[in-house]
Amino acid sequence: MRVLVLGVGKTGKLVAQVAAEHGHSVHVLDAKENKDGAGLTHPFVAGFDVIIDFTAPEAVVQNMRACLATGAKMVIGTTGWYDKLADMRGLAERKGAALLYGTNYSVGVQVMFQVAAQMTKALEGAGYTFSIEETHHVTKLDSPSGTALSLAEAVEKAGGLGKIPIEAHRSGDAAGTHVLVAQSAADKLILTHESHSRRGFAEGAVRAAEWLSTRTGCYDFRDVWMKL
Ligand SMILES: NC(=O)C1=CN([C@@H]2O[C@H](COP(=O)(O)OP(=O)(O)OC[C@H]3O[C@@H](n4cnc5c(N)ncnc54)[C@H](OP(=O)(O)O)[C@@H]3O)[C@@H](O)[C@H]2O)C=CC1
Ligand SMILES: O=C(O)C1=N[C@H](C(=O)O)C[C@H](O)C1
Secondary structure: OEEEEEOOOHHHHHHHHHHHHOOOEEEEEOOOOOHHHOOOOHHHHOOOOEEEEOOOHHHHHHHHHHHHOOOOEEEEOOOOOHHHHHHHHHHHHHHOOEEEEOOOOOHHHHHHHHHHHHHHHHHOOOOOEEEEEEEEOOOOOOOOOHHHHHHHHHHHHHOOOOOOOEEEEEOOOOOOEEEEEEEOOOOEEEEEEEOOOOHHHHHHHHHHHHHHOOOOEEEEHHHHHHHO
């Protein structure tokens, strides 16, 4: 597969490395080469089977506009842009493109979402209140993390008594820790996922790109990760 990786930062760099390890031909575009999406011309984009974006909240929307308009296939790792999701879905559908987005490409976190929903249902009516804490590196632009928002959504949907409070911490180069706490008068149940490196995100994103390369349409990683 010919893979274009947008963003050569902490995660994008590793995504490019993992894609090459999977035997794909990989090209990367950094911020200078792609200022305001200017590098993403139609003929250039047409040279790739899949494009993977790990950039920044503003940049990713420009990148999606440019690439999806050509009917390209995109895997989006970047978080903090979901107020534009309906627009981007519409564009992808109109152009016969493919769009797969996810707040977290680590399989461990996907399992955490499922366990969190089960835990919430099992504790229903037993006097527990829920809260979430997330810890990331100090350079993270969005807060709370996309993963924390997805976790809150999983608990809220499963019946976690209204809006779940999220506390965000920023510390050193933390790759990402998410903690769900269910507290009662008698005890506390804690569910934690801790990323020791960014490898899980990169592996998941490359596998998602391989899966998407034969499809069109819009997909949330939460709904497809088990099929990869
Ligand atoms: N879904 C998931 O599993 C994961 C999601 N993420 C998300 O991915 C995003 C990136 O995270 P991270 O790697 O830590 O961030 P970094 O800041 O380390 O990397 C982002 C890179 O993108 C570059 N960039 C900015 N604009 C453009 C552009 N228009 N074209 C190409 N490159 C551009 C930046 O360059 P410059 O610094 O010069 O501006 C930077 O090098 C974040 O939104 C983060 O939340 C991260 C890990 C996992
Ligand atoms: O910025 C990061 O680093 C991460 N961002 C994603 C998020 O916002 O949830 C995923 C992971 O936690 C790392």
